[in-house]
Amino acid sequence: NATLLTGSAPTRARFSFEVFPARSGAAALALGHAVQHLSAAGPDFISVTYGANGSNRDASLDLLRYLRDHTDALPLAHLTTVGETREAVRATIHGIMDAGVHDFLALRGDPPRGSTEADPLVSGSLSALELTELIAEARAERPALTSVGRTAVAAYPNGHPMSRSRSEDLDWLVAKQEAGAQFAITQLFFEAEEYLSFVSDARDAGLRIPVLPGLMPVSTSAQLRKVASLAGRPAPVLLERALEEAGGYAPELGVEHTIRLAGELLAGGAPSVHLYTFNRHEQVLAVLRELNLLAPVG
Ligand code: FAD
Numbered sequence: 581n582a583t584l585l586t587g588s589a590p591t592r593a594r595f596s597f598e599v600f601p602a603r604s605g606a607a608a609l610a611l612g613h614a615v616q617h618l619s620a621a622g623p624d625f626i627s628v629t630y631g632a633n634g635s636n637r638d639a640s641l642d643l644l645r646y647l648r649d650h651t652d653a654l655p656l657a658h659l660t661t662v663g664e665t666r667e668a669v670r671a672t673i674h675g676i677m678d679a680g681v682h683d684f685l686a687l688r689g690d691p692p693r694g695s696t697e698a699d700p701l702v703s704g705s706l707s708a709l710e711l712t713e714l715i716a717e718a719r720a721e722r723p724a725l726t727s728v729g730r731t732a733v734a735a736y737p738n739g740h741p742m743s744r745s746r747s748e749d750l751d752w753l754v755a756k757q758e759a760g761a762q763f764a765i766t767q768l769f770f771e772a773e774e775y776l777s778f779v780s781d782a783r784d785a786g787l788r789i790p791v792l793p794g795l796m797p798v799s800t801s802a803q804l805r806k807v808a809s810l811a812g813r814p815a816p817v818l819l820e821r822a823l824e825e826a827g828g829y830a831p832e833l834g835v836e837h838t839i840r841l842a843g844e845l846l847a848g849g850a851p852s853v854h855l856y857t858f859n860r861h862e863q864v865l866a867v868l869r870e871l872n873l874l875a876p877v878g
Contacts, residue, residue, distance in 0.1 A: 594852040595621075595873055596656075596792065599859050600629040601639035610859070612646070617861035619651035621874055624852065626651075627685055627765075630658040637672075644681045655681050656732070659715075660689025661706040666714070669706060673718045682719075682729025685765060686711040686756075697742060708733050709752075712759040735764040735791055737778035738812045746778075750785040763790045765854050769811045772844035779849075793845050796856035797834035797863040798823075804834075835863050839870045846871070 597618050602608035618626060626647055630640045640657065647655040657676045661669050676684070688711070691702045706714070712731050719726050733756040736749055743749045753764060764787075769775060775793045782791065798804045801823045808815040822833050842853045853873075855864040868874050 593846045593850075593871075593873055594624050595868055596624045596627065596852065596854045597653075597864060598627045598629065598794070598854065598856045599643070600632060601636065601643045602859070607859070611643075612650070614857065614859055614861045615647060615651055615653070617865065618857065619647070619653040621861075621865055621868065623653055625654040625656040625683060627656040627658060627854075630660050630687075631662075631689060632658075641676065641679060644676065645679055648680055654683060656683040656685060657681050658685040658687060659711065660687045661708075661711050662689035663692060663701050663705060666706060669711065670714060670718065673715055677718060677722065677725070677729075682725060683732075684715050684729070685732045685734070686715060686761070687734055709756050709759045712756055712761050716760040730762040731760055732763050732765050732792075733761040734767060735778070735782075736767045736812075737769045737774045738767070741812070746781060747785075749778075750782055750787070753782060754786050757787060757789050761789060763792060765792045766794045767810055768794055768796055768807045768856070770807075770813055770816055770841070772841055772848060774813070775845055775850065776848045790851045792852050792854040793842075793850050794854045794856060795838050795842055795845075795867075796858065797831070797838040797867055799829060799831040799834055799858070799860075799863065801828040803858070831863050835866045835870075838863075838867045842867060842871055 599611065599615060602611045615626065628640050628643045628647070631637050644655045644657055647653055659672065659676070686708045688705055688708045691697060691699060695702055697703060712733060715731050719729065735753050736743070739746070740749055740752065766775060779791050796807055798807055801820070804815045804820060804823060816837070819833060819837050823830055826833065845853065855867065857864050865874070
């Protein structure tokens, strides 16, 4: 997609989706149905998480293959390094490329359950920056495919968990760009200003690549708490209260919040929106429909 690469103004804002591997046969059937709907909406790509919350890593490759074989969407592989040797990571990159998937989100990965950042297994893992370089090397080893595929990295509008300052976050992100990242996707956040001021500071610090805001329409109070912990910010009080009053489940409230947030982001210059689907199509498509981002049918 040329607009993502150049950062030039698109005519109609674009969008992409994130899904995760299903954890049961029934969930896999539902996911197959959801990705058909997501793909039919015409996203720039559908990204597949890797090992998040202890999920099976082989299942990520299976889902990438499913997207490749059964949908029109471009699959993008999240890849993490945590607990893996350089050789094992290199083999995984080649395995994903052999499956015909050339787009990556290069991540260090969360500490596995029961370990912390201080654990040598975690602190000794390759960083996202080193992974970005390894992916570039793997591409260079396949000259016919060197120009195929892009590498994304994570960005943290409210600060990386290990960060001591905004300037450290910006230096780290610019270093990822210098290592070959072609765009960034943000961690979740609740207010447009958090993203807009982060991107503005990043541009001042020399960041040229597009930064896609990551958004998730939450359906439940539990999801809202999870987003708050990832965002590193308290959940918006009104949304929290409304969800509780609805008995803890009200997808339309998350959709409403995301429509407002995405509208403000796009008006503020965001190139695109990246929607965490939670493996459901209804809410994210409702958001895109309301924002008039879906192509007319027929
Ligand atoms: P890196 O940028 O490599 O950072 C790791 C280490 O580098 C830090 O521990 C620290 O030593 C140093 N560092 C980085 N930034 C700073 C800073 N600002 N200041 C000081 N030190 C710093 N996890 C999964 O397991 N699977 C997934 O599929 C997955 N998908 C994700 C998708 C998105 C869009 C995002 C935002 C996160 C995702 N994560 C996923 C979570 C991610 O792996 C964790 O947040 C992880 O702790 C950091 O990964 P990173 O790639 O940002 O690491």
